[in-house]
Amino acid sequence: MFRRRESVPFSFVAEADRFRSNVTPPPRERASVSQLVGRSLVGLTVVAGLAGSLLFGVPALSTDQTPTHGQKSEASRHR
Template sequence: MSGRREPVPFAFVAEADRFRSNVTPPSPQRASAGQLAGRLLLGLTIVAALVGSLMLGMPALSLDHSSTAPEHSQASEGH
């Protein structure tokens, strides 16, 4: 057992800073042409959906300034 006491409850947490591995991780594999095409298609689909929703939503968000006079209902004119 070690003679010193660690301030953490687990000794491996305190000694994790000193650990050095001699094993190099494998290099990441390159994406295939099909995977790149799929990612590109997915990205274009998302962008097209956002642009389409913006184009359809803009008329609903715009204020109508063409009618300056307040409109009266027919029920209020009869009385």
């Protein structure tokens, strides 16, 4: 469509990648106490959820085939 008439020198393009500004960004705001407590509670909730899923999930995945407490199937009781 529209073509630029002047060419861009290669040195300008190369310098554009490594250009550093001398303007410093404003300092970050410190998190308030309530924000820190909220983040901690969210983190603890996630960790507790993972620990609970392991606590209940690992026994459910075990391949123990022996019946416990003398349980028998319904089919064997009615014979």
